[in-house]
Amino acid sequence: MLASAGVLLAVSTYAAADVLDAAPGILTLDRPVPVPTPTVSGSPAPVVLPEPAVVDPVLADTGSDAPVPTAAGLERALTAASGDPALDGGVGISVRDGITGEELWALDADRPRVPASTAKLLAALAVVDGVDLGAxxxxxxxxxxxxxxxxxxxxxxxxxxxxxxxxxxxxxxxxxxxxxxxxxxxxxxxxxxxxxxxxxxxxxxxxxxxxxxxxxxxxxxxxxxxxxxxxxxxxxxxxxxxxxxxxxxxxxxxxxxxxxxxxxxxxxxxxxxxxxxxxxxxxxxxxxxxxYADVLDLALDRSENALTENLVRQAAATAGRPTTGQGDNADFIVERLTAHDVPTEGLVLKDASGLSPDQAASAATLSGVLRLAAVEASGQLPELRGVLAGLPVGGLSGTLRRRFTADATQDVAGVPRAKTGTLRAGSALAGTTVSADGRPLTYVVLVDEFPETFGGTQRARAALDRIVAALTRCGCR
Structure with a gap:
């Protein structure tokens, strides 16, 4: 898989079009992947993570009584996991409580970075806001x-x-x-x-x-x-x-x-x-x-670029907004983000899919969308919760099917869900997980400033998986 992905990355002059996200192909059926036995240093360890069936729907209220991670605990765990010298200064993180939406810890979250295909979460908000998902x-x-x-x-x-x-x-x-x-x-x-x-x-x-x-x-x-x-x-x-x-x-x-x-x-x-x-x-x-809900889930699951653009354009048309201009999809997304008080400082969107070069979004912007989805009591866009619940599962489905399979991260396979983003200029994960104590969490991790080579891309992806794995296995009290 990695060798073939390397060839594909070399084909296209910019970023191989999110190739590592798109590799499964939109019509490829996911094969069942067994959840590995959790290990520590190669030895069996007690299973402290919920089985996948328990965390679906991801943001269920069943974790509302579980302990909330502390900022100090999160800082210790996630800073250690993101300590790759090659990523020094190139990491942005936001972690929120999946019950209250409160931000629990952030690292350089306001700095705009390359969102790659996690920009599709911004597009998803616009689609949810613009069309009847049941139609x-x-x-x-x-x-x-x-x-x-x-x-x-x-x-x-x-x-x-x-x-x-x-x-x-x-x-x-x-x-x-x-x-x-x-x-x-x-x-x-x-x-x-x-x-x-x-x-x-x-x-x-x-x-x-x-x-x-x-x-x-x-x-x-x-x-x-x-x-x-x-x-x-x-x-x-x-x-x-x-x-x-x-x-x-x-x-x-x-x-x-x-x-x-x-x-x-x-x-x-x-x-x-x-x-x-x-x-x-x-x-x-x-x-x-x-x-529309099913089609949006498919677009996110497979990171399908044109399908995402299609859905945003339809949402804009349904809302009576222009669709014929080159930047109309991006403008509609920003309009909907602003309407729901999602921070947009430093946001640069040129499309709805994240495929264009020179785009930027901060962890704070993406985290703001996840907050809307997590906090059902807010009354804003409750359908976004279903979008999060349908995201790929680490080690099991969609663009995460081959993620969280390395020795350092396979113990959390089956728990984190995420929208992936992989370009040579930046890599990202944004989604949900459940802590070792059973607390639902949302997270955004953006990584850039790494070598724009196949090896650099792989190293960044591995770092992302380690950070999310550390968050998932952490009680962090």
Whole structure:
């Protein structure tokens, strides 16, 4: 794994597009990973950490009676864990009580650093604030009364199955073959066997790619075009780029599905695809995506860049904010952070995914989002708690599946959850854990100023894991 990741890091000129976060691939199924037996210096030790099932949901009130770590205890434990000389001066930390949201200890937390893909937590706040997480995205086909002009109306679902949809899946919930069957059945009474097909891409328009993205990241399969329709089978993976125009693939596959149902569809010119469907058009069929909550969980679990951009753009459009400018997604995120009193001093956002170079966020900013999620009594954005509860689990799932597996950290596998961030210019973890005494905690750890090499990146990641492991195994009273 590490050797292959090293090759991938060398491919792209900037940061290999968060390659180490994206390595599992958006459609890769996680294999079960056993939780290692906790050890100290190679010998079995008493299990003082809760099993994963106990800490899910992560911020349950069951830890409200557990002792709260002290600032002095946290400082001793975390300073010792972050003592790699290569990281001197390059670490920012914020630890909060997962019950009250109170900051318990911080280290240089106000200094802006490279957030990498932990910026997706800032994006998640904007999505939660902008859309109904229980709603779905409908891909519909409509036609004006008495016409054989079919319009496939896109509403944001880029996880369409080319064939039959899977009701138990997130990627591939809605199927184009199912949609074609509905349309064919609706047309059957008319006897129509030919049709003109065009797409309606008028929902949440915007740049195909943020101008600040490195084109090599698209070329190498670390992200794709930000459009409002696409196939789950063509999502990007490291070394396997997506089609440059996912909407063309949807049109092609849907036309083929109609053909299989006896309807020969001719595609209308692409210049017509930005026009809204005619008012009053008759709906001939519709298929529904997974919920926004499920899709957001998938985007965070796999650190999927274009999917995150897509969701933020939809949230902005739903809120009536502009979406066509290069910085509109970033502006919408900052607006929502400010509205919820999340500190934004020194924040520099150029996209919603954290992929662009030269972005900055402090541990205090990220910690402010986690505070909103942790403190349910605040009444602000309670859905954020579900976002945190769905983050990858150390050593077990998503972008943390291969983390917390080294001898120095494997004793805490199964407990910390986090959004990862890995770029050559900076590395980060932000999420939740439970102390050895059973107290729920939130944490943010940002690391920069390390050598921008593969070895430097690996060293920084190891340091992050050691810090979070120290926090997890610490009673710190």
């Amino acid at each position: 779905t995205m409908a891909t519909r086909v409509v036609a004006p009364a008495g016409s054989t002009d079919l319009v496939l109306v896109a509403s944001g679902d880029t996880l369409l199955a080319p064939g039959t949809g899977d009701p138990d899946a997130v990627a591939g919930r809605a199927g184009l073959a199912d949609l074609a069957a509905e349309v064919a059945d609706a047309l059957a009474p008319s006897g129509a066997r030919t049709a003109t097909l065009r797409l309606d891409l008028s929902w949440a328009p915007g740049p195909r790619y943020p101008s600040t993205w490195n084109p090599n990241d698209v070329r190498d399969g670390f992200t794709q075009a930000v459009v409002m329709t696409g196939l789950a089978t063509q999502l990007p993976a490291a070394g396997r780029p997506s089609p440059r125009f996912p909407e063309r693939e949807v049109a092609r596959v849907f036309a083929e599905a109609l053909s299989d149902r006896g309807i020969r569809a001719t595609l209308a010119p692409e210049r017509t695809w930005t026009e809204p469907a005619p008012a009053g058009a008759l709906e001939l069929g519709s298929v529904e995506s997974a919920t």
